[in-house]
Amino acid sequence: MSRTTVNAARDDRAAVDKAMALLNAFGNDALTGVGVSELARRADLSKSTAFRLLGMLQRNGAVERAGNAYRLGKMIQNLGVSQETTSHGRIRDALTPYLADLYELSKQTVHLAVLQGTDVVYLNKLYGHLQVRSPSRIGGRAPAYCTAVGKVLLAYDSETAEEVLRGELSAWTPATITDPEAFRRELDQVRRSNLAYDREEILTGLNCIAAPVMGPNGRPIAALSVSGPAGKFDPASQANVLRKVCYAASRAMAAVNARQQHQLRLVQGA
Structure with a gap:
């Protein structure tokens, strides 16, 4: 495996870890929404990194924009949806x-x-x-x-x-x-x-x-x-x-x- 391939794999893992930290940072505000600055603080990320990752997650339906805030999107919410009562x-x-x-x-x-x-x-x-x-x-x-x-x-x-x-x-x-x-x-x-x-x-x-x-x-x-x-x-x-x-x-x-x-x-x- 080349050095380039190894570094790319390491970078991918780092990005995934950061994205997961960002998703976990929503906590009890998953449905009501959280601003970028607060999410970055909770996930221990820079605001620019949080903003970039939120854009990626939004494109994939994992989060959605609500005014100046973000909340968990359809893809994430649907993972936990139980059958209709x-x-x-x-x-x-x-x-x-x-x-x-x-x-x-x-x-x-x-x-x-x-x-x-x-x-x-x-x-x-x-x-x-x-x-x-x-x-x-x-x-x-x-x-x-x-x-x-x-x-x-x-x-x-x-x-x-x-x-x-x-x-x-x-x-x-x-x-x-x-x-x-x-x-x-x-x-x-x-x-x-x-x-x-x-x-x-x-x-x-x-x-x-x-x-x-x-x-x-x-x-x-x-x-x-x-x-x-x-x-x-x-x-x-x-x-x-x-x-x-x-x-x-x-x-x-x-x-x-x-x-x-x-x-x-x-x-x-x-």
């Missing part, structure tokens, strides 16, 4: 027809999402006529605090909302709400209107409106949303359509629950 599967199957109704009425990109921890998980997505770059994907996750579906679910879950507020509200874009008191006011407004907005808060150029699908206990079991490109799509224009579809979906879920309870009583009385 039974509960999520039931919600997706029951509510996808209403998601389709929402798409037909809006002709925009629509989402079905649930809350899992302090993130939202997208159970389904239908693409609209106005294409826009979006961080959402079926089976993917996003921080709840900077998404419309997440806000509308957090508004009815005070325990999780407080957990979010105890953490750092990282700025995904210049429009992200990062002040805890401002975010509390935002959730108050969501509860009053039963609607939540994402005004370019997770991705510059993307606007969204969401509403809850309520369960029999008066709390949301999921959220539906409509999104489109800022400047071309006015999310408030979809408020009535969204409310109509979510109301129908909530009634349907209540009927399903009533049937299940009736069948359970029959079994118990047999």
Whole structure:
């Protein structure tokens, strides 16, 4: 083996070690994002080296850019994705027809999402006529605090909302709400209107409106949303359509629950 080949192998190993240190440096911020300087500090790398490696990892889907921060990308996240839970599967199957109704009425990109921890998980997505770059994907996750579906679910879950507020509200874009008191006011407004907005808060150029699908206990079991490109799509224009579809979906879920309870009583009385 030539000296050149040996040196190249050594260089490759060094690069891999540095890349792994950088990936490990995300820690608990893997989904919410970390800036280059902080990642470099955690991984004991120079900022220029960290920036170069992040570019390489981004090209390969291992990390993705979110404003001035980075988070773990689809490739890394998918390695640890477990199979869909039974509960999520039931919600997706029951509510996808209403998601389709929402798409037909809006002709925009629509989402079905649930809350899992302090993130939202997208159970389904239908693409609209106005294409826009979006961080959402079926089976993917996003921080709840900077998404419309997440806000509308957090508004009815005070325990999780407080957990979010105890953490750092990282700025995904210049429009992200990062002040805890401002975010509390935002959730108050969501509860009053039963609607939540994402005004370019997770991705510059993307606007969204969401509403809850309520369960029999008066709390949301999921959220539906409509999104489109800022400047071309006015999310408030979809408020009535969204409310109509979510109301129908909530009634349907209540009927399903009533049937299940009736069948359970029959079994118990047999």
